[in-house]
Amino acid sequence: MKHILFILFFTAGTCAAQVTVAKDTITLDRQQAEALFLEKNIALLAGRLDMDIAEAQVVQAKLWPNPTLTVSEINLWSNATAEKLPPLWRNFGTTSEVAVSLEQIIITAGKRRKMISMEKVSADMAKEYFSEMLRNLKLEFRNTMTDLQLTQLQQKIYKKQVSSIQVLTAAYAKQVQQGNTASAEYTRLKAAEIQFLRDLSELDRENNRLQKELKVLMSLPSSSYIKLSDDGFAPDLADIARLQLSLLIEQALENRPDVKSAKLASLYSNEKYKYERALRTPDITLQASYDRGGNIMNNFVGFGFAIDLPFFNRNQGNIKAARASIKQSELLVEQKTITVQAEVIEAYSNLQASLQLYSEFSNGLEGELDKLLDSYFRSFRQRDTSLILYLDYVNAYIENKAIILNTRKNISAQYEELKYITGQEL
Structure with missing residues (x-):
């Protein structure tokens, strides 16, 4: 009788589980x-x-590669030894210096x-x-x-x-x-x-x-x-x-x-x-620069290049x-x-x-x-x-x-x- 009750319980449980799952x-x-x-x-x-x-x-x-823009040598004040330069705007900038350079790598x-x-x-x-x-x-x-x-x-x-x-x-x-x-x-x-x-x-x-x-x-x-x-x-x-x-x-x-x-x-x-x-073969970096008041001439524009010298690392x-x-x-x-x-x-x-x-x-x-x-x-x-x-x-x-x-x-x-x-x- 115990076996019969077990089987009935097992079967009923299985059927109930199947009914629950059947919804999905x-x-x-x-x-x-x-x-x-x-x-x-x-x-x-x-x-x-x-x-x-x-x-x-x-x-x-x-x-x-992107070019590199560098702005440098900007003086925020001047001293008694400063030379007079043409003003940048009206009377402003007669003792102001600035340098601008632009570099571009050329892949070789x-x-x-x-x-x-x-x-x-x-x-x-x-x-x-x-x-x-x-x-x-x-x-x-x-x-x-x-x-x-x-x-x-x-x-x-x-x-x-x-x-x-x-x-x-x-x-x-x-x-x-x-x-x-x-x-x-x-x-x-x-x-x-x-x-x-x-x-x-x-x-x-x-x-x-x-x-x-x-x-x-x-x-x-x-x-x-x-x-x-x-x-x-x-x-x-x-x-x-x-x-x-x-x-x-x-x-x-x-x-x-x-x-x-x-x-x-x-x-x-x-x-x-x-x-x-x-x-x-090393890459070449081309350079263009502008310098106001920092060289032998005012408003200097110059060009150049840079290249690694492959003496040791090739x-x-x-x-x-x-x-x-x-x-x-x-x-x-x-x-x-x-x-x-x-x-x-x-x-x-x-x-x-x-x-x-x-x-x-x-x-x-x-x-x-x-x-x-x-x-x-x-x-x-x-x-x-x-x-x-x-x-x-x-x-x-x-x-x-x-x-x-x-x-x-x-x-x-x-x-x-x-x-x-x-x-x-x-």
């Missing part, structure tokens, strides 16, 4: 969920700003143009970094959706079995009260019911975990409950059958953002080397470091190429292995399992099948359904992984 249920298919993810994900919104920052750096590199050796080239490469790298972040988040999001779909499909299976076995336990309870059935069979049925409810509770916890992850990825309110349709749980096998390993490797080397980033890093190292070499260390960076980036591109090729082969092989296993189920086995389960249920109700045989088949049914669903899930996850590794649009 959001029913989506995979395309709708992904569109919401792309629109609302905070990490993507922040990542896009990195590209804006990089583009702003290109604009900054194009700007010329094409350093400004080389800096612009470096910043443009940096902007392209920022775009590839964002593409890499986007495809990583997409892969995580899609796999989480697949996990949630799997969990919800498993929940349907267990809820159906719980419903069926509860019908049987209710019927057997009446038979036990009437003395027509031994209580041992009723106890065995009730134990199986508790086992199914425990498994369903574990699925509910897994569902809650996946709900949390998807709500964070889609920036949904915490009170939301996501219900995904079954569409797209497994990919189209016809699309997978057309895959060719050699073409996949070519696509990966051509399309992957991390490969592009490695090549851009090598290009950036070359541009950096050019810029460091240009720094050997940027030798930075040039050497930039040259080494070029070699380093070339080695990293080579390593990335080898890594990508190996990753494509591994992902392709894993997908083929899962397809081989799934081919065992493609002959209608899943439908036959459902029909046979219904047949066993009817036979057991009519007492044509023993309790042990019925429960053994139910357990075998659930295990086989789990194998089929997990194989489909693995195919979906591995297909997404293969698309991710080959740099295809996710």
